[in-house]
Amino acid sequence: GQQLNQSPQSMFIQEGEDVSMNCTSSSIFNTWLWYKQDPGEGPVLLIALYKAGELTSNGRLTAQFGITRKDSFLNISASIPSDVGIYFCAGRAYNNNDMRFGAGTRLTVKP
Amino acid sequence: SAVISQKPSRDICQRGTSLTIQCQVDSQVTMMFWYRQQPGQSLTLIATANQGSEATYESGFVIDKFPISRPNLTFSTLTVSNMSPEDSSIYLCSAAVSRSSTDTQYFGPGTRLTVL
Numbered sequence: 001g002q003q004l005n006q007s008p009q010s011m012f013i014q015e016g017e018d019v020s021m022n023c024t025s026s027s028i029f030n031t032w033l034w035y036k037q038d039p040g041e042g043p044v045l046l047i048a049l050y051k052a053g054e055l056t057s058n059g060r061l062t063a064q065f066g067i068t069r070k071d072s073f074l075n076i077s078a079s080i081p082s083d084v085g086i087y088f089c090a091g092r093a094y095n096n097n098d099m100r101f102g103a104g105t106r107l108t109v110k111p
Numbered sequence: 112s113a114v115i116s117q118k119p120s121r122d123i124c125q126r127g128t129s130l131t132i133q134c135q136v137d138s139q140v141t142m143m144f145w146y147r148q149q150p151g152q153s154l155t156l157i158a159t160a161n162q163g164s165e166a167t168y169e170s171g172f173v174i175d176k177f178p179i180s181r182p183n184l185t186f187s188t189l190t191v192s193n194m195s196p197e198d199s200s201i202y203l204c205s206a207a208v209s210r211s212s213t214d215t216q217y218f219g220p221g222t223r224l225t226v227l
Contacts, residue, residue, distance in 0.1 A: 031214060042115075042203050042218035043154070088153065092214065099144075099207075099216050101154045 006089050006102025013079055014110050021105040022073040023089035031092040032065050032072040033099065038085045047074070079109050113138055113206045115219035123225045124194055131190045132222045134204030139184035141214075142207035145177070147200045148221070154203065160187040194226045
């Protein structure tokens with residue numbers, strides 16, 4: 001099946017700093033999704049991407065669907081303490097019904 | 112979007128017993144899935160719940176251990192059978208909503224299972 005590599009595994013940043021994380025796949029994807037998961041909760045969808053090169057924003061979050069269709073990144077600008085959590089990328093290859101998930105990036109924001 | 116609820120939210124069970132987790136979506140959805148998430152880990156797909164037919168299981172998961180039902184387009188159940196401590200995990204229901212060329216997948220809040 002498709003393999004997703006998500007990096008970094010964890011990040012420790014100061015409040016106000018910008019954050020960037022990315023995912024790469026071994027296969028071409030036609031959908032990339034980014035989720036955030038808080039402790040004790042299910043993943044919550046942040047941004048969905050459907051076209052190569054697509055750049056989409058959701059408040060302070062920006063994500064892009066890579067031109068090669070094998071990668072995606074998520075940026076968080078001016079981080080705040082409530083950004084703390086685990087961020088997962090997920091992707092679906094053409095003609096597959098299920099999403100594959102990255103290992104997650106654990107974000108810690110120091111006030 | 113789709114709002115997904117799960118019951119129970121958590122349970123503590125004895126070894127050898129079974130637990131059925133219910134998943135309800137607030138709208139008809141194309142696909143429903145069940146995932147397992149070990150503490151601090153990513154999500155692992157258990158199976159795709161097919162409406163009106165047997166679920167499609169991923170490698171390493173079998174119907175005898177994780178029987179799944181999906182009687183309609185908004186509801187599914189996952190049973191964890193003959194539980195052992197290794198089954199302690201978070202079980203997540205998910206639903207995919209497809210519109211033309213786009214699809215989006217949403218998650219329930221999860222069921223935290225502890226097996227003693």
